[in-house]
Amino acid sequence: MGAMRSSPVISLHAESGIAPLATHRREVLCHHYHRIRSLPPSHPLSKMYSTSGVDQHAQVWLPGARQPLIVRALLVHHILRLTPPPPQPISPHSPIPPWLDISHMVSLHMPGLPPKPSSSIVAASHFLQMDKSLYHHHLKICTDGSHSPSPPSTASAIYDPGTTICRTWRLPPETDVLTAELYALHQALTHLHTTHSRDKAVVFTDSLSSLHLILSRHPTSSTALAHTIQRALLILTSEGWEITLQWVPSHSGIRGNVIADAAAKLALADVNITPLPLPLSTAKRLISRTCHSTWDDTLHDTLRITSTGQYRTDPSPQPWVRKTSRVLDVALTCLRLGHTRLGAHLHRLRLVPDPHCPWCRTVEDTIEHLLPHCPRHHSQRVLFRHQLRALDVPTFDLLTLLAAAGVHPSRQEAVIRLTCAFLRKTGQLTRL
Numbered sequence: 001m002g003a004m005r006s007s008p009v010i011s012l013h014a015e016s017g018i019a020p021l022a023t024h025r026r027e028v029l030c031h032h033y034h035r036i037r038s039l040p041p042s043h044p045l046s047k048m049y050s051t052s053g054v055d056q057h058a059q060v061w062l063p064g065a066r067q068p069l070i071v072r073a074l075l076v077h078h079i080l081r082l083t084p085p086p087p088q089p090i091s092p093h094s095p096i097p098p099w100l101d102i103s104h105m106v107s108l109h110m111p112g113l114p115p116k117p118s119s120s121i122v123a124a125s126h127f128l129q130m131d132k133s134l135y136h137h138h139l140k141i142c143t144d145g146s147h148s149p150s151p152p153s154t155a156s157a158i159y160d161p162g163t164t165i166c167r168t169w170r171l172p173p174e175t176d177v178l179t180a181e182l183y184a185l186h187q188a189l190t191h192l193h194t195t196h197s198r199d200k201a202v203v204f205t206d207s208l209s210s211l212h213l214i215l216s217r218h219p220t221s222s223t224a225l226a227h228t229i230q231r232a233l234l235i236l237t238s239e240g241w242e243i244t245l246q247w248v249p250s251h252s253g254i255r256g257n258v259i260a261d262a263a264a265k266l267a268l269a270d271v272n273i274t275p276l277p278l279p280l281s282t283a284k285r286l287i288s289r290t291c292h293s294t295w296d297d298t299l300h301d302t303l304r305i306t307s308t309g310q311y312r313t314d315p316s317p318q319p320w321v322r323k324t325s326r327v328l329d330v331a332l333t334c335l336r337l338g339h340t341r342l343g344a345h346l347h348r349l350r351l352v353p354d355p356h357c358p359w360c361r362t363v364e365d366t367i368e369h370l371l372p373h374c375p376r377h378h379s380q381r382v383l384f385r386h387q388l389r390a391l392d393v394p395t396f397d398l399l400t401l402l403a404a405a406g407v408h409p410s411r412q413e414a415v416i417r418l419t420c421a422f423l424r425k426t427g428q429l430t431r432l
Contacts, residue, residue: 002330004339006349010299011308011337019295026076027291033073033085034283038224040089080290088277090224094217095231105233106211107246123252135246139201141188142256145180146264155267156184158191159260166259167191168267169274174286179279180264181207182225185214185245189232192241200242206250206257214245222279307338328420331432335367336402340432342366370428371401377426384422391415 003012013020019027039046049070067075077084096102111134113126131140142159152173159166169187171180188203205211213219214233219226236243248254250261278286334340343365347355357365359376372381385396391411399405401419404412423429 002326002333003337004334004341007337007339008306008308010302011306014299014303014308015333015337019292023291023295026080027288029069029073029076030080030082030287030291031284033069033077034280034287037085038088038090038280040091041087046089080287080294082287082290085283086277088224090280091227094219095227095234096217098217100234102230102233103215105237105243105245106215107244108208108211110246110248113249120252123249124254127248127252127254135202135244137200138244139192139196139199140256141191141201141203142260143181143184143188143203143205144257144260144264145177145182145184145207146261146268147175147177147180148268153268154180155264155270156180156187157260157263157267158184158188159256159263160191160195161256163195165191165195166263168263168270170267170270170272171274171276172278173273174278174282175276176279176282178207178209178213179222179225179276179282181205181210182213182222182229183276184260184264185210186225186229186232189229189236189243192243193232193236198240202244202246204246204248204254204256206248208247211245211247221281224277224279308336325420327429328423331423331429332402332416332420334432335371338367340367342370342431368398371398371422372396377422377428380422380425384418387418388415391418 003015009020033049036045036049041047049068074084110123110126111130113123140161142161143157145154145156147154154171154173154175154177155168156171157166157168167187169183171183185203185205192201192203213222213226214229216226233243248257250257339345343352343357344355345366346352355364357363357369357374357376360369360374363369363373370377388394388396388400391407391414393400393407393411393415395406400407400415401422404415407415423432
């Protein structure tokens with residue numbers, strides 16, 4: 001970043017977007033704790049870090065000694081207001097034996113459908129042909145999952161055209177749409193097993209990712225749910241069922257799929273939430289998001305006492321982030337941090353005897369004087385103002401010049417480029 005050693009650490013964190021070490025430690029600690037809770041009970045780490053017999057309120061028995069990992073993890077969950085995960089052992093092995101092939105149970109393509117159908121009518125007509133030729137005498141179940149980011153809400157739904165039964169489940173809000181699709185498939189298999197007699201059945205889904213996970217012996221995400229579906233397929237097959245999981249294109253006017261999709265969207269507003277342990281990957285994303293959100297809240301208050309606080313309140317990327325010129329990047333960073341090699345700042349550090357501007361001699365050499373007011377750079381400043389007015393930017397203060405505050409997002413980068421050009425033309429880069 002090129003900042004001076006006197007720059008506040010909190011400003012450096014905000015400017016770089018890198019969380020402090022304490023936040024990173026909390027995040028990693030929670031990640032490891034969730035990983036351990038997903039291990040089988042026979043795993044050595046699961047036995048070592050068992051919660052049995054651990055008193056999280058007990059005093060540390062040696063001066064300077066660290067509390068056990070389980071105690072620290074539970075404390076961090078309490079600070080972040082996260083619910084500690086229940087034991088969710090995930091077997092590293094698929095329930096499908098190595099010698100058994102289930103690819104005939106999963107169809108990833110619709111016969112005759114082009115890779116990119118020209119319209120939903122084409123997909124719907126191909127679906128009707130497939131239904132008549134392949135699944136005319138099958139029991140049919142349509143499934144779908146839905147997720148709304150704002151406010152966070154997730155739901156699953158199944159629809160049985162034969163009995164016109166439609167069932168929905170609202171899942172925990174942090175659940176991703178892939179888990180919702182898998183949950184709907186699992187509930188469809190359960191519905192077939194408990195409601196219908198042994199027969200041929202097809203389950204329609206528009207989630208290719210879910211079908212790929214079910215086919216895999218080593219699912220990369222939602223492992224526990226994928227294994228549960230694989231186990232359900234084996235049980236139904238052993239009882240004489242002929243099950244097919246068939247992919248269909250989404251939003252193509254297929255009646256059963258449309259009904260399931262609408263039901264899932266309606267279920268997003270349900271009051272009752274079905275408990276469902278979060279997959280490890282989803283839990284890690286939630287932890288990371290919560291840790292950084294907590295840091296953002298702290299940063300918002302702390303930055304008020306620093307020079308950086310007038311330009312930003314959080315570590316989100318800003319229009320001044322550049323990668324084309326190291327010299328300009330360093331100059332802009334120093335200006336926003338308020339720690340430069342201008343006379344006034346060096347005088348406060350007792351590095352130079354005179355704090356005044358080398359040209360004005362009666363005004364301190366500060367950022368506020370150099371950019372908007374110093375008469376030494378009057379001609380360059382007149383051109384700079386004219387260029388800003390051409391961009392419909394009437395203001396000429398530090399917030400505008402260094403952070404493009406109040407400027408339309410489409411013109412913010414142009415304002416920062418003009419500031420860089422002004423610094424280059426005035427020859428002040430070496431003083432920053």
